[in-house]
Amino acid sequence: MEVRVQDIPFDFGAEAQSFAGRQSNMGAVVTFSGIVRDTEAGLGAMEIEHYPGMTEAQLTKFTQEAIERFKLGDALVIHRFGPLEPDEMIMMVATSARHRADAFAGAEFLMDFLKSRAPFWKREVTREGTSDWVASKDSDENALGRWENP
């Protein structure tokens, strides 16, 4: 299991390749990456703030939980903070399992918890220089409900 919170970019291809290469006897690897997308107002940059210490602790906790719950062989989470430009990768998760259903479910579980339970806050800065904190979505909070009954 590996959890990384960093301000520098990561190489998605190299990370995915390296993750898949470390697995043994796992029939499935699922990867997901989140990317900064443009907004209607025209996005200049995205700034991500986090709570050092708690972020790593929460991510480690969810990742451990995902591994146990979905019998994953392994899991990787990388999440950036600081200033990001449109089309840059914000984060990625990778999961491995003997079969694809568990690898997919583990990745979705991790994503749902990352969205609303990991202490990150996004701020969008327009090309004109005005900025606003991204509001949390009820749909993200509600998505956690589906994991309540193991």
Added chain:
Amino acid sequence: MDVLYFAWVRERIGLPKETIDTQAATVADLVTELRAREERYAMAFEDLSALRVALDQELSEFDAPLDGVREVAFFPPMTGG
């Protein structure tokens, strides 16, 4: 105890962290104390439904006791991923 603020809570209060001497029994009591301090605190803590709290880096609730807690953090709902 150390009190930390993140995102717009930090911006409204105007600082990321401070050390506070308090006898507050619960998080809610601490919020009442902070609100009474200055307008910027009153503004930041205007609507508790828009806020989350962590005690010693674990998500918690506003009615939780502060017994033995060393670090309290206030922030808006998280937007990771």
